[in-house]
Amino acid sequence: MISRARIIILLVGILLSEAVFAEEWGDDFSNTEVSEREWEGDWDNFAINKQGQLQSQTAEAAESMLFHESTATIDAEWKFWVRISGTCSAYNLIRFYIALGEEDVTSNGFFVQVGGANKNITLYQQTKGEARKIIEDTTRKKLLDADASYVHVRVTRSEDGVMHLYSLVEGKDSVWTKEGECFVPMLSSEYSAIVIKNSKKRGYD
Numbered sequence: 740m741i742s743r744a745r746i747i748i749l750l751v752g753i754l755l756s757e758a759v760f761a762e763e764w765g766d767d768f769s770n771t772e773v774s775e776r777e778w779e780g781d782w783d784n785f786a787i788n789k790q791g792q793l794q795s796q797t798a799e800a801a802e803s804m805l806f807h808e809s810t811a812t813i814d815a816e817w818k819f820w821v822r823i824s825g826t827c828s829a830y831n832l833i834r835f836y837i838a839l840g841e842e843d844v845t846s847n848g849f850f851v852q853v854g855g856a857n858k859n860i861t862l863y864q865q866t867k868g869e870a871r872k873i874i875e876d877t878t879r880k881k882l883l884d885a886d887a888s889y890v891h892v893r894v895t896r897s898e899d900g901v902m903h904l905y906s907l908v909e910g911k912d913s914v915w916t917k918e919g920e921c922f923v924p925m926l927s928s929e930y931s932a933i934v935i936k937n938s939k940k941r942g943y944d
């Protein structure tokens with residue numbers, strides 16, 4: 740039984756990932772062959788650039804996704820950073836599913852959305868395909884604008900079920916800002932996932 744789990748995920752350009760937990764898994768995308776074996780999904784819509792960063796690369800508007808097996812939910816921490824180029828909207832956003840019940844983004848789980856119509860960072864709980872906001876700081880307006888496209892995100896869940904969401908926007912914040920907290924009595928997971936939604940050809944997120 741895993742009694743303690745700590746996850747560190749870094750999203751770069753779209754994703755640069757490193758993870759540590761009781762059953763360790765990690766990926767900094769320096770080895771394309773390993774990355775493509777560990778992450779399943781729409782690899783035709785992604786590329787790993789010369790900096791070893793995963794980025795979107797689509798020929799047209801698309802919703803692209805990658806899945807990684809992950810069961811860490813207890814005393815866990817997820818950290819990642821994201822860069823979004825262009826204007827955020829309901830059709831231009833990034834979602835990182837910290838916990839997902841199946842290899843299906845409509846299954847039960849939790850995800851952090853970066854961008855979207857409000858250009859903010861929000862934690863959602865998804866049940867039977869329906870997502871509802873559980874943490875959002877409505878006082879922080881339009882965090883992702885043309886002057887601040889890099890956003891660092893941190894999510895934690897304590898052993899007693901309290902979840903916290905933090906963000907740090909380059910060019911705006913000098914320290915982590917707490918977006919909010921909530922109580923989640925149960926959180927089960929079989930996968931983590933990355934979802935990129937873009938309204939036109941993209942090769943730089």
